[in-house]
Amino acid sequence: MNQTNDVEKALDRSKPAPPDAWKRYAVAVLAAAIGLVVRWSLRPLLGDSNPFILLFPAVVVSGWYGGFRAGILTTLLGAAGVFAFFLNIQSVDHGGETEWFSGVLVFFMMGTLISWVTHQRNVAINHLREAHESERRARLDAEELMAREESLRSQAEAANRAKDEFLAMLGHELRNPLAPMVTALELIRMRSGGHLGRPEQVIERQVHHLGRMVDDLLDVSRVARGLISLSKRPTELEPIITRALEMASPLLEKRRHHVSVNVPRSALCVDADPDRLAQVFANLLTNAAKYTDPGGRVEVSAERRGDTIVATVRDTGVGMSKELLARVFEPFVQGAQSMERSAGGLGIGLTLVKSLVSLHGGEVSAYSDGAGRGSTIEVRLPACEQAALGEAEPARAAAEACPAHRVLVVDDNEDAATLLAEMIRAQGWPVAVAFDGPQALAMIESFAPDVAVLDIGLPVMDGYELAARIRERLGPRAPRLLAVTGYGQEEDRKQASEAGFEHHLVKPVSVDELLAAMAPRNGG
Incomplete structure (x- = not known):
């Protein structure tokens, strides 16, 4: 880099700005005149011999400054001056005139050569200078491009962070009002012997539908950033598809579709995360149900082809054009819908x-x-x-074997906190409720809970700070900590684990999920 800059500086010094034409020729005339005048002033010392000795430097200066034509002009003027001032006709008898003419001819040839060489030197330097200038501009353009790329990358990263923060906040704000709805439905079911009336069933379906849309939206963001990790294990495909059918059954039944399933109970083993794969087929079945007119057919089949398990979901619905098929797996792409958007969804x-x-x-x-x-x-x-299959015990069975706990519930959403407390009291467990951190700390020692269920997004002090204060105040008597929150990003789970929470439950939480989390660990 430094050598390049030194060359550029030398070129800048050696190559002046191109002069105007009259300046070039003025310098040519002046150079010839100065050369002749100085040579004439030295005539007493040098005589008439070597009259061209000071004209060669004049040609060099003229050619360097003005180019080939200026050098030739200086040569011609110099030759004319020598004829006028130095040619001695008296020496003709001794062959002197021939010698003078020969000298003029040699001077003219040398002047032409010098003019051409200096001109070529100027051309070469100019080309070299232009090349370095082009290189300098290209370097500046590259640096500017890199700076713009870095700026755009920073802006994209900032936008991505803002998007993630927005999605996390969106999930939190949407899940918070869902939590008391789900808890209220669980209480109604418990008090009515496990049955819900028609209005409650409608509310339950719509709450679950909204919850799934929120989960899908956040899952797309997490997958795009590589933040989803799978808990894979060998498992048969049939129970996964059965679970997916259960997840999609409310919509399938509502639209009175005829569903046929042809999935063998065995020999279709896949290494998969059962929850995520059930989510895959539930989405496919939901799509088939939405985009098929009521009373249509939905078929689910699976088979083994060599080393591949192939599962197919087929419907008799609206179909897809070639244009839509090419983009159907892109985000937010949907088929054409009427103004009432009966199919709904986010695409x-x-x-x-x-x-x-x-x-x-x-x-x-x-x-x-x-x-x-x-x-x-x-x-x-x-x-x-x-797969080596084994049925896991239901969460509620594990919870029923769990001894009674004293539970502290802390949530700034009063509906969510109150209904969650009622659901826990229905198990016969003592419950205390607080709506912020200071209120929880005020009752922590007198109530002495075994389990503290904390919301993370609390006012005054957040759930992480409250957890630290509880552990600091109670020491070894501190309760087990469960986070029940609307924040469901992978970073949130990691932060909760680092803060000492045993479980990170995302709202809305079912009674089975909560009771299973309250059950002590093995040996606890």
Whole structure:
């Protein structure tokens, strides 16, 4: 870099700005005149011999400054001056005139050569200077481009962080009002012997539908950033599809679809996260139900093809055009809908399907013969060895074996806190309720809870600070900590674990999930 700069500086010094034409020729005339005048002033000392000795430097200066034509002009003027002032006709008898003419001819030839050489030197330096100038500009352009790229990258990262923060806040704000609704429904079910009336069933379906949309939206963001980790294990595909059918059954039943299932109970083992794979097929079944007119057919089948398990969801719905098929797995892409948007949704279900299938090492494809001719979604997953299956105990059974706890519930959403406390009291456990951190600390020693269920987004002090204050105040008598919060990002779970929370439960929380989390660990 320094050598390049030194060359550029030298070129700048050696190459003046191109002069105007009259300046070039004025310098040519002046150089010839100075050379002749100085040579004439030295005539008493040098005589008439070597009259061109001071004209050669004049040609060099003229050619360097003005180029080839200026050098030739100086040469011609110099030759003319020598004829006028130094040619001695008296020496003709001794052949002197021939010698003078020969000298003029040699001077003219040398002047032409000098003019050409200096001109070529100027051209070469100019080209070199232009090359370095181009290189300098290219370097500056590259630096500017890198700076712009860095700026754009910083802006994109800032926008991505803002998006993540917005999605986290959106999830929190949407889940908070869902939590008391779900808890209220659980209480109604418990008090009515496990049954819900028609209005409560409608509320339950809509709450679950909204909760799933929130989860899908946040999952797409997490998958795009590589923040979803799978808990994979060998498992049969049939119970996963059965679970997906249960998740999609409210919509399938509401639209009176005829559902046929052809999935063998065994020999379809996949290495998968059952929860995430059930989410995949539930999204596919929900899409099929939404985009098929009431009373349509939805078929689910699966088979093994070599080392691949192929599962297919086929419907008799609205179908897809070629244009839509090419983009159907992109975010927020949906088929044409009427103004009432009867199908609804955000257009991210198939995007999430493709992302989750890819995380399992599989592929997904969409097929359709055109609008009004139904659609087929095919999921291909790597097969694995036969799974060693075992039924896990239900969460509620584990909770029933759990001894009674004294539970402190802290949530600034009074409806959520009150209903959650009622649900826990229904198990026969003592419960205290606080709506912020200071209120919780004021009762912590007198109540002495075994379990503290804390919201994270509390006023005055957040759940992390409250947890630290509780542990500091009670020491070894500190309760087990459960986070029940609307923040469900992977970073939130990690931060909760680092803060000493045993479980991080995302609102809305079911009674089974909460009671299972309250059960002590093995040996606890």
